[in-house]
Amino acid sequence: MPFSAVARAVEDQFHHDTIPVLRRRGWRPRVIPYDGYGSSANGDRQQGEGDMARVLARMVMRPQDAPKEGPLFARLPEEIPTTAKDVREVRDITATNILAAQRGWRMFIDAPVPYLPVTVRVGGAAVRTRADRSGYVDVVVRGHGLAPGWHEARIEAAGSQPVTASLLIVAPGPRLGVVSDIDDTAMVSHVPRMFVAAWNQLVKHTSRREPVPGMAEMLTRIQQAHPGTPVIYLSTGAWNVVPTHRAFFKRHGFPRGPMLMTDWGPTNTGLFRSGIEHKRTGLRRLMIDLPEVRWVLVGDDGQHDPLIYGEVAREHSDRVAAVAIRRLSPAEHVLAGTQLAHPMGLGPEARTLAEADVPVVVGADGEQLARRLPSGLLTPQG
Structure with a gap:
C-alpha cells in the first residue's frame, strides 16, 4: 500500500474520531464560504439557459462562539510586547483589522466535516451534494438565471446555519x-x-x-x-x-x-x-x-x-x-x-x-x- 494511502487513512480516521468528541463539547458544523464565479446566458437564449455558477465552501466543526470565518483560535494571545513600538503595533493591528492580525499558523488548525449533506441554491436553481473527504464543496449550479455582477449563493448544510457565498457572474460575449x-x-x-x-x-x-x-x-x-x-x-x-x-x-x-x-x-x-x-x-x-x-x-x-x-x-x-x-x-x-x-x-x-x-x-x-x-x-x- 502506498504511503500516501496510509496517510489518507490516518487522516480520515482522525477526523472520524474527533467529530464525536467535539460534538460532546458543544461544537457544531459550520460552513466557511469562499467566493465563486459563473457565467450568464447569452441574450439569444431564454433566461436560465446556458449559464453556470461554481460555488465553493468548506464544512468544519466550530464552537458556537467562534468567529464567522477565519482562524479557529481567534482569541489566543500573541507574544507579550516588550517595547513601546511592539505595544503600538499590537494596538494598531487590533484596532484596524483583527482578522488580518492573526498568526498564520492558526489558519491551518481546523476540524473538517467529511461527506456532510449540502444543498446549494443559486438564483432559481438548486443542487444537492455532499462535502468531500476533507469537508470541501465544489459544485456547479446551472440554470440560475442571474444577471452579470456580484450575487450570493445560499448554502444549507445538515446541522449548520445557512450561509451565503459571493459569486461573480461574468457577462456574456467576448x-x-x-x-x-x-x-x-x-x-x-x-x-x-x-x-x-x-x-x-x-x-x-x-x-x-x-x-x-x-x-x-x-x-x-x-x-x-x-x-x-x-x-x-x-x-x-x-x-x-x-x-x-x-x-x-x-x-x-x-x-x-x-x-x-x-x-x-x-x-x-x-x-x-x-x-x-x-x-x-x-x-x-x-x-x-x-x-x-x-x-x-x-x-x-x-x-x-x-x-x-x-x-x-x-x-x-x-x-x-x-x-x-x-x-x-x-x-x-x-x-x-x-x-x-x-x-x-x-x-x-x-x-x-x-x-x-x-x-x-x-x-x-x-x-x-x-x-x-x-x-x-x-x-x-x-
Whole structure:
C-alpha cells in the first residue's frame, strides 16, 4: 500500500474520531464560504439557459462562539510586547483589522466535516451534494438565471446555519479577464523558500506582509479600461488563508475576485498536492467555464508560472491576451533555489513562453509590467 494511502487513512480516521468528541463539547458544523464565479446566458437564449455558477465552501466543526470565518483560535494571545513600538503595533493591528492580525499558523488548525449533506441554491436553481473527504464543496449550479455582477449563493448544510457565498457572474460575449498568482506576484511572501515560507504562512503576522509594488494598480487599470473584466486569483496556497488574503487585498487596493486555492493534505498520488497540476487544471477549467474570455496571465519566475503559462498560451493562443511575469530579484532567486537552474531567458520555461504566439512581458514589479504590456490592455477602448 502506498504511503500516501496510509496517510489518507490516518487522516480520515482522525477526523472520524474527533467529530464525536467535539460534538460532546458543544461544537457544531459550520460552513466557511469562499467566493465563486459563473457565467450568464447569452441574450439569444431564454433566461436560465446556458449559464453556470461554481460555488465553493468548506464544512468544519466550530464552537458556537467562534468567529464567522477565519482562524479557529481567534482569541489566543500573541507574544507579550516588550517595547513601546511592539505595544503600538499590537494596538494598531487590533484596532484596524483583527482578522488580518492573526498568526498564520492558526489558519491551518481546523476540524473538517467529511461527506456532510449540502444543498446549494443559486438564483432559481438548486443542487444537492455532499462535502468531500476533507469537508470541501465544489459544485456547479446551472440554470440560475442571474444577471452579470456580484450575487450570493445560499448554502444549507445538515446541522449548520445557512450561509451565503459571493459569486461573480461574468457577462456574456467576448471580453478580457485576468488570472493572477498571489505569492510573490501580488504579495511578497517568498513561498519557494521552504523554511521562510513556513515562517510567513504559519507564524508571521499576516498584516505585516507586503504587496508587490504597483501590482494592485496594474490590475485595477486593466479592470477599469475594460469594464466587466473578471479578476481570478489562482494560487498554490491553502484554502485556510483565504480570509486573511481577502483582508490583505482589500487593505492594499487589489481588485475583488474569487481565489482558487488548494488543500495541502494527502492525495491519491502523494502526500501533498502538486502545485503545477493545480494551476494547470485551474486554468483549463476557467477556459471551459468561461469560453468567451481572453486571459491576461500574471505570475512570477520563482516557481513554475512561466512554464505553466507558456504551455497554456502555446496550446490556446486565441484564449490568452498576454503573459506578465514578475522577475524575482537575484537575492530572492538565491533563497528560492532557482537562480542556477533556469533564469528567465534560458531553460524550458523561457523557451515555452517564446514558442507561444502571445505578448510576453517581464518586469521587477507591477509598475514595470504595466509599462511593457500592450497599450490596449491598459487604456479604455473607444
